[in-house]
Amino acid sequence: MQILRDCRMLYLKQLGQLLQEAEPVSARAVQAFQQTVGAYFDEMVSTGRRSSFEDAKGLTASRISLVGESDLELEIRLGEFSAHLMERTGGDLWRVYLRFVTLLDRPDLSTADNPVGPRGIALGLTDLCNELGEGHDQTLERIDRLEDYFAKNLTVLYASLNDFLAGNKVGAAQAAIVTASDSAGASGTPVNTPNPAALLQRQLLGPAGEAALPIAGPAAHLFSQAMLERLLTRLDELDKPARPTPVSNFSPTATSPSLETLIPGLFTAEPAPSATPQPLDSDRLGIPSGAPEAATIDAIARIFEAIFASPTLPDPIKSALASLQIPTLKAAMLDAAFFTTENHPARLLLDKMARAALGLAHEVSARHPLCVDIQAIASRARTEFRNDNQVFNARIGELNALIAGRDKAAELAAEAYLPLLYQLDRRKQAERRARQVIDGYLRPDVPASIVGFLHQHWLKVLVVNWMEGGEQSTDWQENLALIGNLLWSIEPKAEIDDRKRLAKMLPALLQRLNAGMARIGLPEETQGAFLDTCFALQTAAMRATGAPPPVPADQTPAIPAAAKPGVSELSAGHLLLKIIDLSGNQAEASRLRAAVRPGVWLSLTLNGKPPICGRLCQISPESGMLLLANPDWQFALAIHPNILEQMLKAGRAQLSSNESLFNSAAEQALRRTESA
Template sequence: MTQTQPDNSLKTQMIQQGREALLDTLTEYFREQGFIHDETLEALRRGAADSHDELLGIKDRRGFEAARGLTASRISLVREEDLEFTIRLTDLARHLRERCEGVLAKLHLRYMSLLDQSDASQEQLPIGVETVCCAVRALSDEAGLSSDERLSLVERIEPTLGHRLLMLYNKLNQVMESAGVETKSLVRNDPPAARGVASESGGLDQVPQRQAAGPVAELQRALMSRQAVPAPNAVTLDPSLAAAVRDRVLGWLSEQQQSAGDISQRLGSTELGPLLAPANKAALDTIERVFENLLAHPRLPTSGKGAIARLRVPLLKLAITDPALISDRAHPARRLLDAMCGLCVGLGPDTPPDHAITRALNETAGNIQRNFDRDVSVFATELPRIEAIASVRLAGVRDRAQQYVEAANRVEREETAARLASKALRAMESDTLPTPVRAFLENHWQAALQEILLSHGDKGSEWRNGLMVADRLIWSVQPKQTPEERNQLLKLLPELLRRMQRGLERSGLEGDAQQAALAPCMALHTAAMQGRVLPAASQPYPGPTNELRLNGLGEVSGLRVLSVHGFISRDPEVPELVSKITEGQWLEIELPDGRRVRGCVGWIAPSRQVMVLVDPDRQGVLAVTLRALVQQAQAGNVRQLAESSLFDQAAQAALRSLRGG
């Protein structure tokens, strides 16, 4: 069916009318709730208007996904209470959407027609409940409500705000219908993709389909192959009895789900096992093995395991009723489980049960446990809430990291100066350079050159003079065979020594430590003056002294820097683990004292020489240089905590165990 598109004048009129109607409705409603100050109500209108206009500019679902979590993204996560408020706002949006479900869906289709959208989420509706929640956030900020007052406000308005919005949406539907704005038809002409459908007997209808990919599907195939040849005494059931067994298993699982019972053994090993159809038995065994490995996964903290475990029985039911759970990585239940596991990854082992994220995970698992029967949309309904919490958490990490970008840039400049100073000295050294001079240049003079670069750059006379000191030092220790050469050295040495001392002072080396650094070179000078060659060193040169350090950064409070100090013999070979790190990933790094810290990457320098990690719970911030990260990664002291789906990882572990690997 061909739909006519509204003309531009009607489009503009309807959009403006809807916008003003929503703003006026919210203003009137919150004035009735006791918010009477003009500044507060103006902030409410501004928050709603900004959200409306932002959503209006997003064309399709892909654009919305890129900008998802509108409410969440505007919150700077400085305190745990901010996260709690956002969770409550996300719940409010879900409850309001459920309250207005029918009329809101129709209004959404009219807006899709109005905006000529072919693929848009209901959450993109400019006058929808997401915009309402942004307005509540703006009002709370302007009114200066405390954390408890914000939570109390959400609880107070939820019952009555839904009714007011329902009246508004009904009215706007009538206005748009009268104006000739049709609902968007979502009927597609392309045939649906073929996929297997669970039959009553528990097998798959013979619909052509490509073989599912991924470790979960591979695990199921491996388990199926073990059933390929029936045992001589295998029980054969007719389809009606097989369907009855399947329904009995589903009923028993539902009883366990509602009573929150714990299944202590695999269903396949019970008396029902031999009666289950092969496909059902393999599917159940697949999910059971995945959960066993998932709950034993070292990167899943104890504080999150309880919520994850409560999803086991619902997914066992899905394994029987929905084959896509095994074959489709984008299945809503798997997406929800992975999103919940992703939130768990950032929690420390000592996270208390009343942590905002732990509570949210338990509430989500409880909703699934209470509401899921066979309709997979229950999982899809819970997913936005978990994704919004993840968005808030990441937004807080980035906000916190941004506070230290200037300091991190300073660390990056120090790294760049160290690389340039080391490179310049490497170009001047030769294989015949005496060990004491090489040790001095690499362990001491490189630091002096680094300070010159940081203070004056590489264009001025200071840098040229620093390089000249290194060049003359190398010449000065070579044997002097003629009186003329020895006289020249005699004239050079006082000024050379003075400049060496000044450079060492610039790098912080003074007193006895300075004399100890200079003494080996002075011994060579004496030998050169006498025209003799010192005997070769008894031990080969061990190389420059490099030290992994964890320090503060002067006056910058709250920031620690993990870096490697010392000469750079060659540019580091960056392991793949390090080269693929992106913002938003969680890392665990061992510090020099053996402690391990975990944090989310909130900022990476354009040169990738420095990145900033944030622990959003403890508010700790760690700047890590590339050299330090490479050194620790090569020593096995860096781990990515969530580089891939934990559900898939658990399936891979089950596969290895099954194959004896």
């Protein structure tokens, strides 16, 4: 199958790049690593059979005696390596797994046997270290180092694979119908494959775990059907604004506090700055903590707690999401498959609200038109929901319309900046050509001060000439010829004719230098310092003394040996294009991973300031520059792909439109619960 082959190729290529970025090793070592990982991929695709070190937990005394102590330690360490990566890559690996279940048509595929799971990577490390000729201790040390690096960066790789499969119409299997045989179990009975929300629920259930979960329909372990209906009635009462009345424990006749009491500021036009929404947990409802129902209630509470703590969601959106806490809880109580169904309407509603709000400034007013629309949709969902998920589906349709409208608004905003992006492309083309011709003049014996001036300043003069008149223009030709004359002027002049020629050409040379430096607005002190340097070098040349006098360090411009990031702007009328670009000898664009393509929303953290979020609307076919726009911005942003790639790897940029708010919040809640 072509999709499977392409996915394998993409996976191995990106994994090899990740390995080299972590610890550069020989090409043969990388190839050995990739071959082993690829063989594991093929084995899992064809048979789903696990590799040996995964059975380390089942080693008996007799088996241990058959392997060396070092081998056994390595087996166990690789098992730990795999388990830790499996845990830390969380939802990203889970989403890829669900698509492999669909692609391979294998609902019985275990998460442990995911073809791109950490187990294959762990096996690859053994052959990597063998190829490098490392001993036992060196191998363990390398595994320790790579474990942390892979844990931080594999999520980007898995997100890329997920986007690749999604782009090829490979859907995610529904978690509720995925089964996997548990190698540690004796019965072989299929079990639900856990996702973050389901794992959180099981964690809160305690040792009883899955056995305490309801089999189907409404919960019935602690409560009778009548008691469940009373709880739902109470939730209905909580969902109405009313004067607060204290309540201790749940009882059929207890008077309930209002949702306004639990979530202050919910029904006001502007939330009070200090009014932080509070999760509704089992303690507030008076439900005994040991009951399975309490695990459901507290799992929802902790997920909403993570949502309320989000540093990126604006307060008006948090307020809208908070108003859906009770409808979401009721949906979870009524549907035993809520936590295992990724596309449950109640969960999708929360995800779509967050998706619709992408790009809103953190300090946005509740009166922003988009906030008003989202609040209205949340209010309708909250008011109309009883026990019918169709209410959620209708509201999801409204949110999809909002999302489409906002995406279109971003596209329209970006269109106005396309001429500026074209101008930027021409400038970059001019820079490449100017650097090329300058480098053609340079020799190893040219003084660093002259090389630095040509690269840093005269290049800008040539760029202006190229953009205004091209290479056939008089200014381009004369300023290009000046480079040759300048370099000739500082060479030793042993012949009298050469000295006469130099004396004759210096006034015109000086005049053109001054004109060029003034054209690019070079500060007078910088102009003067360079002319003093030229005078010293030319005087030495006239005397034919050979080596020129040394130039003070503070007057010697640095030679740009590598690409360096820089910030600039282009404007036209009321339009402002902010540019984050690379300049230098190695500024050529690399190819971004497949997930970064027009249509995604990207969150960027720049210089420690609050993140900004814009939609990627255009990738220049000429320069590779990415154009981001946002209907609320008074500017657009162009960023070099290499810079964005580094930001993604460092965690200072995220593909926001690919995230599930519910799953992300569940993952955060699960981590906090496990560390408590």
